[in-house]
Amino acid sequence: MQVIIRPTAEEASWLVARMIGKCLKAKPDLVLGLATGQTMERLYSMMVKLHLSDGLDFSLCRTFNLDEYVGLPADSPYSYRHYMKTHLFDHVNLDPRNTHLPDGNAPDLSAECVRYEETIKRSGGIDLQLLGLGKVGHIGFNEPLSALYSRTREKALTPATIAENSRMFKDPADMPRRAITMGVGTILESREMIMLVNGTAKADILAKAVEGPITSMITASAIQLHPDCVVVTDEEAASKLQAREYYHWVFENEPEWAEYRGK
Numbered sequence: 001m002q003v004i005i006r007p008t009a010e011e012a013s014w015l016v017a018r019m020i021g022k023c024l025k026a027k028p029d030l031v032l033g034l035a036t037g038q039t040m041e042r043l044y045s046m047m048v049k050l051h052l053s054d055g056l057d058f059s060l061c062r063t064f065n066l067d068e069y070v071g072l073p074a075d076s077p078y079s080y081r082h083y084m085k086t087h088l089f090d091h092v093n094l095d096p097r098n099t100h101l102p103d104g105n106a107p108d109l110s111a112e113c114v115r116y117e118e119t120i121k122r123s124g125g126i127d128l129q130l131l132g133l134g135k136v137g138h139i140g141f142n143e144p145l146s147a148l149y150s151r152t153r154e155k156a157l158t159p160a161t162i163a164e165n166s167r168m169f170k171d172p173a174d175m176p177r178r179a180i181t182m183g184v185g186t187i188l189e190s191r192e193m194i195m196l197v198n199g200t201a202k203a204d205i206l207a208k209a210v211e212g213p214i215t216s217m218i219t220a221s222a223i224q225l226h227p228d229c230v231v232v233t234d235e236e237a238a239s240k241l242q243a244r245e246y247y248h249w250v251f252e253n254e255p256e257w258a259e260y261r262g263k
C-alpha cells in the first residue's frame with residue numbers, strides 16, 4: 001500500500017482524478033469500480049472537467065458501483081443510481097448500458113447479488129476500484145464484522161451508518177436500513193484500488209484502517225492485503241498517521257509520482 005498526502009481535499013481529489021484519467025487513457029475499455037458519498041462529489045466534478053476540457057473519453061469504459069440501498073422507490077432522488085447520474089453519468093460520454101449498480105428493488109435480492117458478481121466476472125473483473133472510507137471503517141457497505149472473504153450480498157446497516165447517511169434524506173426516517181454491497185472479497189479482487197479520504201472527521205478511522213491491525217471490525221483495514229492500493233488523503237485526514245513523514249518522502253522522491261508533484 002502507498003499513502004499519498006496532499007495539502008488540501010481539493011488537491012487530493014485532483015490527484016485521484018488524474019490517476020483515473022491516466023488509467024482510462026491507457027485502457028479505454030477500463031472496468032472502473034465506483035463509490036458514492038460526499039467525498040466523491042468533488043472528485044466526480046473533476047472527472048467531468050477532464051472530460052469537458054481535456055476530452056477524457058468514457059465511451060468504452062464500463063462501471064460497477066460498490067452498493068445500492070434496498071427498497072427505495074425506482075425514481076427516488078436518494079438512490080445511488082440517481083447520485084451517479086447527477087454527479088457523473090449525465091455529464092460524461094459513458095454509455096448508460098455500461099453503467100452497473102446492484103438493483104435494490106429486485107424481487108429476489110440474493111439472486112440479484114449473484115447476478116451482479118457474474119456481470120463483474122463477465123466483464124473481465126474490475127481493473128480499478130475507487131473507495132471512500134466510512135466513519136465506521138466500512139468500504140462499500142461492509143459494516144463491522146463483514147467477512148474479509150465476503151461477496152456481494154444484502155447487508156443490514158449499522159445505527160452509526162444510518163445516522164450518518166440519513167442526514168441526506170429530507171425525512172431521515174426514509175433512509176433504508178439495508179443495502180446491497182460488493183463484499184470485501186469482491187473488492188479485493190480488483191486489480192488496482194484507490195481510496196480517497198478527506199477531513200479531520202476521518203483522521204482516527206484512517207489511522208486504524210491503514211496502520212492498525214487487519215480486522216473485520218474495520219473492513220477498510222482489508223486494503224492492507226491488496227498488492228496495488230494507493231490511499232490519497234488530505235493533511236487533515238492524515239493527521240493521525242504515524243508514518244506521515246515517510247509517506248511524504250515517498251511522494252516527493254519516487255519517480256512513479258513525479259508527474260503528480262507540484263500541480
Ligand code: F6R
Nearest residue numbers: 035036037038039132133134140
Ligand atoms: C458508498 C461507499 C461508502 C462511502 C463512505 C464514505 O458507495 O462506498 O463506503 O465511501 O461511507 O462516505 P462519505 O464520503 O460521505 O463520508
